[in-house]
Amino acid sequence: MKINEVIIDNENGAGSVPWNDNVDYMGLRVSMQPKIFLDLAEGHIPINFVRGTGLYNHIKDSGSIGAPFLNIKFPPEWEDGDFSNYAVVTGHEGRHRMTAIFDIEGNKQVETHLFVYNYKRRHITDEMIVAMNRGMIKQSGSNLFSNNFNELDDNTKQMLEFFLVVGPLFKLLK
Helix, strand or coil: CEECCEEECCCCCECCCHHHHCHHHHCEEEEECHHHHHHHCCCCCCHHHHCCCHHHHHHHCCCEECCCEEEEECCHHHHHCCCCCCEEEEEEECHHHHHHHHHHHCCCCEEEEEEECCCCHHHCCHHHHHHHHHEEECHHHHHHHCCCHHHCCHHHHHCHHHHEEECCCCEECC
C-alpha cells in the first residue's frame, strides 16, 4: 500500500514483523501523521540521528517499509461500555521510520498499525475505535495511567493533560 510517497510492504519491507503481515486479524490498520505517532511513542529521536542512515536513505530512495505500530491497552471498563477513560500506549515500533518520513515528506498520513493487548480485530468494537481516536495516553504516561483512572489521587489526575494526546488521532483504513 502506498500513502503519499512511502511504500508500505508489511511482509518484506524494512522493519516489518510478522504481526504487520497479519494486521487485519491481529489489530487495526489506520493512517496516522508522523507527529502524532512520535508524540504517543516514548523516546524522542532527533532528526539529525536519523538523517543519512541506511534506513533514511532507503525510504528516501522509495524503498519499502513495514508499517510502524503502537501497542495499546484498553481500560477494563471499556468492556462494560464505559468509555470515560482513555486507552494507553504501552509500546511501539517505528520511531526511526516515522522520524525519517517526517523529515523527507512532512507530516503526511502514514499507514500505522494498532495492536491492542488481549484483543484481536474481531473483538474491537466501533465504539472502542471511536474512544481510541478521541485521545490516548502517551507511552511515557503508561505507568501512571494503566489502571482505573477513577482510582488515582488528585495530583496524578492533574498530570493527565501532560500525558494525553487529544484526537482525532487516526483514520481507519479498510
